[in-house]
Amino acid sequence: MTITVPHQAAERYALLAVDGVEYAVDASWVRRSLPAPSPLPAAVQHGGMAYQLVDLRQLFGLPAGSAAPPRAVSGPGPERLILLIGQPPAAAGAAASGAAAPGGAASGAVAPGPAADGAVAVHRLALVIDDLLGLEALAAGAAVPLPGVYRGPERRWFHGVLPRTDGRITVLLRPEGLAPAAAPPPEPEALATAAAPSPGGTVC
Numbered sequence: 001m002t003i004t005v006p007h008q009a010a011e012r013y014a015l016l017a018v019d020g021v022e023y024a025v026d027a028s029w030v031r032r033s034l035p036a037p038s039p040l041p042a043a044v045q046h047g048g049m050a051y052q053l054v055d056l057r058q059l060f061g062l063p064a065g066s067a068a069p070p071r072a073v074s075g076p077g078p079e080r081l082i083l084l085i086g087q088p089p090a091a092a093g094a095a096a097s098g099a100a101a102p103g104g105a106a107s108g109a110v111a112p113g114p115a116a117d118g119a120v121a122v123h124r125l126a127l128v129i130d131d132l133l134g135l136e137a138l139a140a141g142a143a144v145p146l147p148g149v150y151r152g153p154e155r156r157w158f159h160g161v162l163p164r165t166d167g168r169i170t171v172l173l174r175p176e177g178l179a180p181a182a183a184p185p186p187e188p189e190a191l192a193t194a195a196a197p198s199p200g201g202t203v204c
Helices: 091-099
Strands: 011-018 021-026 029-035 043-046 049-055 081-086 124-129 131-138 158-163 170-175
Touching: 011 124, 011 158, 021 131, 029 043, 049 081, 091 124
Parallel strands: 021 170, 049 124
Antiparallel strands: 011 021, 011 131, 029 081, 043 049, 081 124, 158 170
């Protein structure tokens, strides 16, 4: 007897770390990374465009200092990074039509999408992170959605959590939910039982 396992399509994600927790953002949103200046500005200018600054530690209610281990490649150091992200044209077009946008290759152009349900349309964000871990193909379709008990801001921040074959847990970010005044996605009809991130960015 032959058993067929459903294939999960893999899409490219940028992996990043905040307070020792691994997060992933769709690579089609990523523009580039930069050293984080001190003090942090309200916005970052790059390529003639302004990116609104969002410190993920501050957003998630984490302490300013990093308790994460030293970087594996570049060695120890207090430097943080800024990851510039922008809504890809496919996502902006899907937002206009009310459809979900598939992941794809990164594009230099950023098309603003109209806001829905009174939310602020996402154009460009500068995410302050602890470290950038690289690019990886992830089967995001295998991610576990947040349980219905999570009704706070984490519903805006996260798509869900993705258990990895090596035992790691990767939290999938909702780029469009990281901007101020972003609207949360619809709540799931049933409660999920798998692990989910806490408002502080940890997984419980």
